Amino acid sequence: MRTISTEKILEVRDLTISFNTYAGKLQAVRGVSFDLHKGETLAIVGESGSGKSVTNKALMGILPRTARIEKGQAFYKGRDLLSMTEKEWEKVRGSEIAMIFQDPLSSLNPVTRVGKQIAEIFILKHKLPRKEAKRRAIELMDAVGIPDPEKRYNQYPFQFSGGMRQRIVIAIALASDPEILICDEPTTALDVTIQAQILKIIDRLQKEKQLSVIFITHDLGVVAHMADRVAVMYAGKIVEYGTAEDIFYNPQHPYTWGLLSSMPDMETEEGEELYVIQGSPPNMLYPPKGDAFAERNPYALNIDFKEEPPMFKVSDTHYAATWLLHPKAPKIERPAALQRRIEKSLKRAKGV
Amino acid sequence: MGKYVAQRLIAAAFAFIIIVALIFFVLFSMPGNIVSDPTIKETVRKAIEEKYHLNEPLPVQFAYFIRNYMNLDFGTSLFVRPGVAVFDVFKERIGVTIQLNLFSALFTLPVGMFFGITMALKKDSIYDIIASSLVVFFISVPGFVMAAALQYFLAYKLGWFPIVLAPEVKLNWTKFHSMILPIFALSFGSIASIARLLRAELAEALTSEYMLLAKAKGLTFRQRVVRHALRNACVPLASTFLYLFIGVLSSSLVIENIFGVPGLSKVLVSSINAKDHQLTLGITYFYVLIGLLMSIAADLSYGIVDPRIRMGGRKDE
């Protein structure tokens, strides 16, 4: 367990983003708030369409033209990122906040040599001479674990395997020594063994360079490895927020229960049905009244359909937005299978 | 890469030989020959037919023909330019055609690219809408209509340009001034095609993931567009441009007629009508050769511009 510094490097408050589509206004992010501390890894977890990517794109200023930031601030080093001009953003992107994407094949320019794609950052942004830029680029390639970097410098992206490509992307992201690294589902397109490698690299680099990482994913397994803190998003809102232990060993929101239950693991007994959260996320053109998860929530209360739940405090580090935490709410137990699993994990963590 | 080029050249050589034979047989199978004009006296007809083996069976004529070509004797014109070697007729007429097409190419590429790029960058704006309509207009309206319109309005009515090509031998300003209208007429269609292509390609490139990454890297808009989007958008450009060039080279007959340009197309048509076969063959083979070379160049250009094709997508681990 790393020590997480208490210094907050990024504070997001009440971020609300909508899209102008032909069908109408799509509310993608509805009042999201979270903090990122220096040196920590924050995982943002959720289904497709939960708004996790959009949130983070806003933090880089790379939202598409159809997006509108209706409300909210993102404070970084005393500045509200969301009110910056494009010119100011150009200084921030890459140098202060960097991002790596999901599919390395399409994020790299297919007809430009890989080395050049890294070196151009040094040439254009840091105004280094070509030779120096090349040297730095090769250094970087080495740092992310690419073998034989001098030879590889002149190759094209299609000549690399998926894992290697992602390393290039990471190298590009870290070229300017940013403070924050946002990883948007970086391992989803890779196979499991490569996944582990990439995660290791990110981990190592984070330690070496004192990075603060936001890790977006839908895969809780990955979260378990990497995250210091976790935010669970559903339908544009954060529904549960806490440290990794809080979320894994003491989940409070029914959606989190659902997510945890639907993870297959070694403990799943033969013949046992895999848990599935019924239904699909709501249409965000017409967000439902009340709790967006209510329709799919087997533990929904009447009030869930009428009014949105506020964030209830579970502990200093742990918050969840569910009416079940209201003092007047009935006591609901976690699903049995999940409880079993949690206990087993706890035993393992403490014991063997 | 060298191997690829060699392969293509050999394939082209085969194609060329087959085309040569095919055209020969088709042309000579047409009824009538150079002396089928009924007003020619019998003695003269017989003498000419004998001299040029016009009454021998086709394979025999073909043998004579091949033998001559092997000796680099491309034949003599009998009607269009009697007594003159085909090669010389060629030399006479090719100059203006090449000049016109070269200028047209030099004009087309930058202008086409300019419009394509600006249209993509300002996609869906008023400028884009107007420019797109103009593109459709210029692609649809045939070149000769354009030529006739240009001539009527700019040369005849306004008098800004001469009505026909100036009768100067050297390329001086007068000559060039009179070439401007035919160059425009030849170019407009190609400019429109290139603009349309580039607009589509660039618009697509601008919305791609690597552009997003480049933005995330912190590059400015101009840096992103020039270093990444344009490079990718221009991949099909070279090949398209070369095909357009071939098209213009071979189809400029009507435009040449309208402006009184003494080009190769007109000679070809006269020669076919007059059944001056030697000349027809010579000119046709020239066009075929250019066409083959251009298509090889177009294919190769893909290799030059797009490394994935050049290296065959080989992966090293």
Place this chain on the structure above:
Amino acid sequence: MKRNRLNLLVITILIMTLFLTACGKGTRDEGEPAVSDEGLEETGADVSDEPAVLRMTASETVSTYNPHNAASAQEYEQLNWVNGLLYQRIYDPEQQRSDFVPDMAEGEPIQMDEEGKVWQIKVQKGLQFADGTPIDAHSFEYSFKMLFDPKLANRNYGVMYILENADQYYTGQCEWEEVGIKVIDDYTLEITYEDVYIPNNAREVKETFAFVGCGLVHKETYEACFNEDRTENDYGSSLEKFVASGAYKPVKLIPGQYMEYEKWEGGSPLAKTTFNVDTIQVTVVTDQETALQMYENGEIDIVVANREEYDEYPDLYYSYTPDLYGIFINAKSETNPVLRDKNFRYAIFWGLDRETIVGATYRTNLPCAYHYGFTTTVPDPEDPDNKVINYRESEYAASIKLDGHPLENNCYNPDLALEYFQKAYENNGNQKIEVEMQYIEDNVTSKAWAEAIQEHFKNLFGEDRFQINLRAIPAALVYENLQRDNLNYEILAAGGIYPNIEYPWANSNWVSSGPDTYSTQYTVISEEAAQEWDDLYYKCTIGEYKHKPDERNWAAARMEEILYEEATFLPAYMRGNRYMIADHIEILMEDNVGDPFVEFALLQAIYHPRQQ
């Protein structure tokens, strides 16, 4: 981006101007010619001092200046400007027709023997080529020797077979010494004709040597232009490979585009005596529209103006070519027996309203029902060497009758036509008569012509009794289908015949037997008629009528009569064009109709100062 902005600006302005001018009316849009035309022509004294320049157009630059193989009839005119000839056809304002005059020859040809087989022609002294080389009888002999050369197989040798042993030499069977062209002394040539082709008079001799192929070539240059085995010669293919001897010399030649000629003296004497133009500028223009624009702009002096919009212009000129166009009927048809019936053919002949139908389809062509057109002349029996009479207006033509009916009113007689049609209809068992008529596909006027005929006869004979079915054929097949040994049509409403308008009996188009048949002949008449026709033909050309002008004229009329009787070709029109000529040029013709051979003789016209 700055350069791009500039480009954008320029192009925008260009496009804007294009559209703006399209909206406004041009200044030259009204129906007036560009130049005022008051009272210019009457003042003969107002002839210009400044050099006279004639600017015209051509469809292509001259293929070569070599008179021996220049292939296209359109360029013969220009060849005669630059190559000296012994005699030339020019326009005679007194006779108001073209005639042959001495060019480099001195005086008329002299008949040396009683028959007229041997003639002498004197060459003028003191003439030279454009580079100073002197011209004498040897120069001409050399030119003829090269024209006849067996290895070169020159195209324009064509008409010279009438000279003794010419064919033999041309086909390599004898030596030059045996050919009927000899040099008697430095300035005298002696010509011997083949027995069968003995000319009737000096005029015919002049005609032989006025042919374009008899033009002079410059020996030194010509020799240098041979290829290795002397089978090809590219003399005249460029200005460097050519030396002029005619009244004009080419001074500028841009292949495919432009030619310029300048008059010079020292060569052909006609430069001083006959031709008034100092410079001729010929621009190659094939597009009608372009030519008209240039004329309106004052850039050229003569242009074809056949289109409807020029109908009301003042001062239009017409010129008719000798060729004759009409309808071919296959009288030997296997597929449709109606065509074999003369009554049917006569019905079509008398029923064709040429004036109306030709007028509707071709505004500048001349309706003509006669096998020998309106411009045909024959030698006047009173003075056959010097005078001619209009054949159509003569007693000979008036004597022609078809089935007893005289040829009046351009042969349009609907009642007579109906009579014949009735007979044909009965012969067809009172069944509806259907025939197929071919016309040229992709040709708007050909289609209009065919449809007009179809419509006309539908109305005349009645739909229930008669129907013409149209069929389009490619232009290249027209003459193929007409070939005598391969008749492949029922009725063909395209194509024509080129008769001889100075010696109508010498109409070798219709000959079926004997030495004057071509290998491909189009025009067919029945065997019995052909026998009589050929008999008359050879009597006139080489037989007993040869020196008897009156008998010949009667024979010609009888031959024409046979053609009407056979009715396998029904003449419909003579082809003509309508021209506009610049106002400052006064032509020698009294009416505004050009000569069939020299058109408007623009080189001889009077040039007033150009009004600008």
